[in-house]
Amino acid sequence: MTSLLIKNVRIMDDEPADILIRDGVIAEIAPGLDAPGVAEEDATGLIALPGLVDAHTHLDKSLLGWPWYKNDVGGASLMAMIENERDMKQRLGLDPHVQSMRHALKTAGFGATLIRSHIDIDTQGGLRALEGVMQTAEILADVVEIETVAFPQSGLTTREGTAELMDQALAMGANLVGGLDPCGVDRDPKGHLDIIFGLAERHGKGIDIHLHERGDLGLFSMEMILDRAEALDMKGMVTISHAFCLGMQDYPRVEAMLERLAAMDVAIMTTxxxxxxxxxxxxxxxxxIRIGAGNDGIQDTWGPYGNGDMLERAKFVGLRNNLREDVEVKRALDICAGGGAVAMGKPRRALKAGAPGDLVLVEGEAVVQAVVTHAPRKLVVKGGHITARDGQTLMAAP
Structure with missing residues (x-):
């Protein structure tokens, strides 16, 4: 962390002012600030946004830097795609550290200062992916904060030895316990959830579980998740990613579920x-209910889409939710910035005194214009440290 004075910057849509960051925290925002001995940057009227947050991605999976991957299993079942990815990662000899560096730096170049990454833990790859991403997190600590989730994508009860690897991953320093579709993958919701909640209780860590299951099946799994969260008094410690079942048309049942989620302060992550x-x-x-958003996987064996840009993701949030008014589009941005950090249980990224000194400067006339055009990023600052200019991180990717 460091100190920096940014002159002539528009705070969201407000009049130009200066931002003083001291020791990694925004100390003051006002016109005409002076800070002798502190490095200065003239923003020349650019718009300042809070640092962006990718609250759901997979840093160990991307094929960035490799020849273009021809996807021929895109319409297959979930398990077929999981098995294909596991096989391809081994066949290609993907280095999780190199791939996570490429992915994280690309996302950081677009203005992200905080990332939550789910990392595959299975009996084929062991802990190699976690080791690689943790190495990346250490190297990039001044560029982007990376939070890790031990993710048993290939199953827990169906793959003997995975629970033990998950235990080791958490002991190594993985920040959260992951899980996946208790009914659809392991077909043993009680066994799956007993393991991940047991691991969370043993290690004193939160949970972020993928829940792709739709309709009644998804609500059933969600009820079981909430039952355990309530029994273990894990209020505010559980996140459900994707949560497709909340998009079903049975509004009374969805509303009842939302009330339970709110009562337990469960966060929802969406793409x-x-x-x-x-x-x-x-x-x-x-x-x-706290909401965050993420890019999920980008350019991997699951699909060719994604570029790591959370400002573009904010536009997708707006489009998916029919957010048209300026205040609504700004809410979409917040979900991909300060609100995403809050959903992760982190301090809100915001342009105010006392907030982390994370921000991104963009071109444009207004914030909403910047979102819908995913305006060029001119400067990215993490904890008062300049990390990127003109969309490129100062640290080169391997």
Missing amino acids: APASSPAPMVKQLDAHG
Whole structure:
């Protein structure tokens, strides 16, 4: 962390002012600031946004830097795609450290200063992916903060030895316990959830579980998740990613579930998918539920899409939720910035005194214009440290 004075910057849509960051924290925002001995940067009227947050991604999976991958299993079942990815990673000899460096630096170049990454833990790859991403997190600590989730994508009860590897991953320093579709993958919801909640209780860590299961099946799994969270008094410690079942059309049942989620302060992470049901922002907001967003995987064996840009993701959140008014589009941005940090249980990224000194400067006339055009990023600052200029991180990717 360091100190920096940014002159002539527009704070969101306000009049130009200066931002003083001291020891990694925003100390003051006002016109005409002076800070002798502190490095200065003239923003020349650019718009300042809070540092962006990718609250759901997979740093160990991307094929960035490799020849273009021809995807021929895109329409296959979930398990077929999982098995294909596991096989391809081994066949290609992907280095999780190199791939996570490429992915994280690309995302940071677009203005992200905080990332939560789910990392595969299975009996084929062991702990190698976690080791690689943790190495990346250490190297990039001054560029982007990386939080890790031990993710048993290939199953827990169906793959003997995975639970033990998860235990080791958490002992190594993985920040959260992951899980995946208790009914659809392991077909043993009780066994799957008993393991991940047991690990969370043993290690004193939170949970972030993928829940792609739709409709009644998804609500059933969600009820079981909440039952355990309530029994273990894990209020505020559970996140459900994707939560497609909350997009079902049975509004009374969804509303009842939202009330339970709110009571346990469960956070929801979304990618604002175009092709799946999804939890709707206005419904979640009405219940005060924390919401974050993420890019998920980018350019990997699952699909060719994604570029790591959370400002573009904010546009997708707006489109998926029919957010049209300026205040609504700014809410979409918040989900991909300060609100995403809050959903992760981190300090809100915000342009105010006392907030982390994380921000991104963009071109444009207004914040909403910057979102819908995913305006060029001119400067990225993490903890008062300049990390990127003109969309490129100062640290080169391997």
